[in-house]
Each structure stands twice: as structure tokens, then as C-alpha cells.
Amino acid sequence: MSLFQNILIIIVLIAGAGFLSLTEIALAGARKVKLKILAESGEDRAQKVLDLQENSADFFAASQIGLNAVAILGGILGEGAFRPYFLNFVNGFYSGPWAETISFTLSFTLVTSLFILFADLMPKRLAMIAPEKIAISVINPIQVFIVVCKPLAWFINSIANVLFKIFKVNTVRDDNITFADISAVMDAGALAGVVQKQEHHFIENVFELEERNVPSSMTTRENVVYFTLKESEESIRQKLAQFPYSKFLVCSENIDDVIGYVDAKDILVRILNNQSLLQLNENTIRNVLTIPDTLTLSELLDRFRSSKEKFAVVINEYALVVGVITLSDIMTTVMGDWVIPIxxxxxxxxxxxxxxxxxxxxxxxxxxxxxxxxxxxxxxxxxxxxxxxxxxxxxxxxxxxxxxxxxxxxxxxxxxxxxxxxxxxxxxxxxxxxxxxxxx
The missing domain is CATH 3.30.465.10 (Uridine Diphospho-n-acetylenolpyruvylglucosamine Reductase; domain 3)
Structure with missing residues (x-):
């Protein structure tokens, strides 16, 4: 064959190898979350990519068959096509016993460099830029290629599976998304300006609800304001005026003898109606939600949701009151100083x-x-x-x-x-x- 024909064949081989490299990285790097969104919007090819990712053994076997076959064929053709010309070039200034070796080395270096640059490096870098978009674009032709290579791919995969079983290698991909994964995405979004600073702050705090226990956000025992059954009317009025709380514990004699709680609104209604406050009774005292101090804030939110309450007493393992917590306290933990004035x-x-x-x-x-x-x-x-x-x-x-x-x-x-x-x-x-x- 002429030099032109050899060059043309090498270009075709490089293009084929580049396509396989591009496809391999795009299909491996395509994120399932984005693909699922595209599939739900009606993009059939996105679902094909998801299916291929679930059963990727045939694809990777076919891809490696193609890449290695093309690389070997390209090396054979390239060495035979370019070595005579490099030999003539070398003989122009050196005709010793190393001329053949030098021409072979130059031919090998040229062909290898072309394959590394155009069939490996550049396609893979392009695939990393937009893996989902490229994966969707190449999924149909690559499925045809997989069918063509199916017999040989099945044989290679069978051997690989046997070896994996012998060495007890787990080949199931773990696609569980952790808090660290989401946090990393949020950090990247904040750096890129996609996620605003306050949004990033809120998201981090929401995920922390699973890790933070109730005592980290409650009003501690020494700061709890409560009424006793024998509380004087003047004392009740003073506490209502001094502390801007919407709910107050009611205890028998001390804070560990909790009876329930009263809503400040109910007491204010009695004051407006000129009714006596000397005796707190069952009409004003409500049952209080009691929770252990080992609950997380996320678990407490579930308790509030199921009980329709927004106020709870926190007790420890010795049945002593260690504090109180409200739904507002949890929201303050999430929102912080963005909504709460300093x-x-x-x-x-x-x-x-x-x-x-x-x-x-x-x-x-x-x-x-x-x-x-x-x-x-x-x-x-x-x-x-x-x-x-x-x-x-x-x-x-x-x-x-x-x-x-x-x-x-x-x-x-x-x-x-x-x-x-x-x-x-x-x-x-x-x-x-x-x-x-x-x-x-």
C-alpha cells in the first residue's frame, strides 16, 4: 500500500480508538441523578445509558477488545508504513548498524504519540467536560458495537467472573449518596456561585439535624421559666412581662414535678377578661410532651409532627428535667442569624x-x-x-x-x-x- 493509504487507515483507526475512549469515560462518568432527570423528561437515550451502567460488563469488555485490537493493528501498520521513510532520512546522515533501530524507534514513537494524543488523551478530556451529554449521544452506536463483540465479550467476561469469585471481589457498584457527597456538591455549588451563601448555610444545618442531639438546641434547666400551682398572681404577671415566651411549664413544687404547661395566650385572655390567676387549673394546663435527651433533632421533629405539639420537656435517664425545647428552637438551629436578629x-x-x-x-x-x-x-x-x-x-x-x-x-x-x-x-x-x- 502507498503511504497515503497507510496514513488514511491509521487516521480511521485513531478515530475509532478515540470514539471508544470518549464513550468509555462518558458512560463511566455520567451521573445517575442527571440521567434520571433526563429520562423522566422523556429522553429515551438517558434510560438506555442508565441500563448500560447497571450492566456494564459487556460494554467494558467490548470496549477493551476494540481499543486493544485497534492499538495493535495501528502499531503494525504504522511501523511498516513509516519505518522505510525514517530509514531513508536516517541514512542521509548515518548509515551504520543502528540505522534500522533508530528508524524503528522514530516510527514507533510517532505512531504511539498520535494514538496517545488523538485516541486517548483528548477524547477522555472531552468526555469529562460533559459526560451525560456525550453518553446520550453515543449510546445507540455503542449498543450496536456491543452486539457485534458479544461472543468474544461473553468469553472474556466469563473468565473475569471466575477470577473475581476466586479472589472474592465484590463487583456490585455502591451508588448510595452520603451526606459527605451532598456536602461536597453544595461546596462546589457555593464556590461556583450557583448556591447562595445563606442557602448553603441552611442545607448544611438541615443535614446536621440528624447528628445534633436535643440538648444542643434546648433551653437548659437553669434558664427554664416555670409556674407552680401555688404561684401568686403578681409573680405570674411579672414573669409574663419579663420573659417573652409563648409557653410556660407548670410544676407542682419544683421543676422536676412537671404537671403540664400553659400557653401565655390563655393567661392573657384571663387577664383581659379580669379573671383571677390565683389558681391554675385543668382548663388552662395542657399535657406536655416529654422526651429523652438522647433524641436527635430530626427525631424530635417527627415527634412534633405526630403529636401536633410544638413544645417538649427534656428529661435524662434519672427522670430529671434538663431543659425544654420548642419547634422554634429547631428552626433557629437551621436558620441561625439569617432570620434571628443578633x-x-x-x-x-x-x-x-x-x-x-x-x-x-x-x-x-x-x-x-x-x-x-x-x-x-x-x-x-x-x-x-x-x-x-x-x-x-x-x-x-x-x-x-x-x-x-x-x-x-x-x-x-x-x-x-x-x-x-x-x-x-x-x-x-x-x-x-x-x-x-x-x-x-
Whole structure:
């Protein structure tokens, strides 16, 4: 054959190999979520791609048959077509015993470079740009190619399956989507500007409902405002005026003797109707939802939905009340400061770029967000910043006690009757400062 015919055949082989490489990467990289959306919108080819991904063994066997056959044939033709011309070129300045080897090496290098560039590298990079679109475009011709290679592909797959069974290799693809996968997609969307900052914030917090326990968002025991059965009318009026809550616990004598709760609206109606508040009775006291402190916020949402309640008392394993929580508390956890105005008594106060004043009762998840820390050590053992300090120090902290973690110094500022009221958190900028503090 002439040089032109050989070049033409090599171009055809490169094109065939490039098509197979393009198809292989596109079908492997096409995302099921996008394909399902296209299939539901009426794109039949998208469903064919999904079916092929479910049973991809025949395709990959046929693809490898085609790629290897083309590569071998291209090498044979290329070496025979170009070597004589390279030999004439080499003989122009060298006619020694290495002339044949040099011409073969040049011919092999040229053909290999052409296949790597046009049949492998470029098609695969193109396929990664838009895998779903390309997969849909090539699915029909590739199915014909699979049918043509079916007998040989079946034989190769049979051998492969036997080897997989011998070595106990699981060949089932795991397509389960985890929170980490979704979080990575959200991060990429935020970087690209597709997902707004507040939307990214909401989505992350919604997924955290599965991980955060009720104590991380409840009003703690010492901050619960409640009425007793013998509460005076003046005391009830003062609490209603002082605390802007919509619901108040009613207890027999102390907070652990919970009877129910009253809605502030019902009491205000009695006040407006000039009725006495000296006795809270069954007409105003409602049954309260009681939950264990081990529930996650997601599980609590289900409880609220099934019971039609928006208010619950949280108890521990010793049947002691540890706090109360409302549906509004959960929504605040999700929405954060995007919808809740910053108040004077907020738990985290940013003093400057590198220091914060933080209440000891602040949930540890809020600390992670504020300080942009991914993980706290052994965070399954505590719920609040005060709990972290006690767990880390292995004692009841005193003022000036500190812990250093992840480039931050957590220092106790105020302790009231063994309760850690406030801490100063400082970012350690200089690495030498960090080493100095750790040595102390």
C-alpha cells in the first residue's frame, strides 16, 4: 500500500480508538441523578445509558477488545508504513548498524504519540467536560458495537467472573449518596456561585439535624421559666412581662414535678377578661410532651409532627428535667442569624478577628461553625463548650484554666458555683506562641 493509504487507515483507526475512549469515560462518568432527570423528561437515550451502567460488563469488555485490537493493528501498520521513510532520512546522515533501530524507534514513537494524543488523551478530556451529554449521544452506536463483540465479550467476561469469585471481589457498584457527597456538591455549588451563601448555610444545618442531639438546641434547666400551682398572681404577671415566651411549664413544687404547661395566650385572655390567676387549673394546663435527651433533632421533629405539639420537656435517664425545647428552637438551629436578629445576650460575641467571648452553655456545633473547626476531639462525650472543657481538663475548671486545640486557646474566664459561665477563645496566630502555650 502507498503511504497515503497507510496514513488514511491509521487516521480511521485513531478515530475509532478515540470514539471508544470518549464513550468509555462518558458512560463511566455520567451521573445517575442527571440521567434520571433526563429520562423522566422523556429522553429515551438517558434510560438506555442508565441500563448500560447497571450492566456494564459487556460494554467494558467490548470496549477493551476494540481499543486493544485497534492499538495493535495501528502499531503494525504504522511501523511498516513509516519505518522505510525514517530509514531513508536516517541514512542521509548515518548509515551504520543502528540505522534500522533508530528508524524503528522514530516510527514507533510517532505512531504511539498520535494514538496517545488523538485516541486517548483528548477524547477522555472531552468526555469529562460533559459526560451525560456525550453518553446520550453515543449510546445507540455503542449498543450496536456491543452486539457485534458479544461472543468474544461473553468469553472474556466469563473468565473475569471466575477470577473475581476466586479472589472474592465484590463487583456490585455502591451508588448510595452520603451526606459527605451532598456536602461536597453544595461546596462546589457555593464556590461556583450557583448556591447562595445563606442557602448553603441552611442545607448544611438541615443535614446536621440528624447528628445534633436535643440538648444542643434546648433551653437548659437553669434558664427554664416555670409556674407552680401555688404561684401568686403578681409573680405570674411579672414573669409574663419579663420573659417573652409563648409557653410556660407548670410544676407542682419544683421543676422536676412537671404537671403540664400553659400557653401565655390563655393567661392573657384571663387577664383581659379580669379573671383571677390565683389558681391554675385543668382548663388552662395542657399535657406536655416529654422526651429523652438522647433524641436527635430530626427525631424530635417527627415527634412534633405526630403529636401536633410544638413544645417538649427534656428529661435524662434519672427522670430529671434538663431543659425544654420548642419547634422554634429547631428552626433557629437551621436558620441561625439569617432570620434571628443578633441580641445583646447572644452566646458567641466576636471581639475582633482573632478572639471571641463565648458562654459555657453554647452548643459545640455552634462553636464549630463560629470558629470554622471541622471536628472537636471525642465530641460524642459532650454537648456544650463547658462540657468540652471539663472533658479535656478532667476536672472542674477554674478561672485561667485553658485548653489548646486546632490553633485556638480556650480559656475559662468566669465560673459560678462550678458552672462555667464564660470563656475567652483566642486564635493563636504565631506557631511559636502555640508551642509556648503547649509547653506551659
Amino acid at each position: 441580641e445583646a445576650d447572644q452566646q458567641i460575641i466576636k471581639r475582633d478577628e482573632n478572639s471571641w467571648l463565648i458562654e459555657g452553655s453554647t452548643p459545640i456545633e455552634d462553636i464549630k461553625h463560629a470558629l470554622e473547626i471541622d471536628e472537636m476531639p471525642d465530641d460524642e462525650n459532650y454537648e456544650t463548650l463547658a462540657g468540652y472543657m471539663m472533658y479535656s481538663l478532667r476536672k472542674i475548671p477554674r478561672p485561667a484554666d485553658f485548653v489548646i486545640y486546632s490553633g485556638f486557646k480556650f480559656e475559662v474566664v468566669d465560673v459560678d458555683h462550678f458552672k462555667i459561665d464564660q470563656l475567652l477563645v483566642t486564635r493563636l496566630i504565631d506557631s511559636s506562641d502555640l508551642l509556648k502555650e503547649e509547653s506551659e
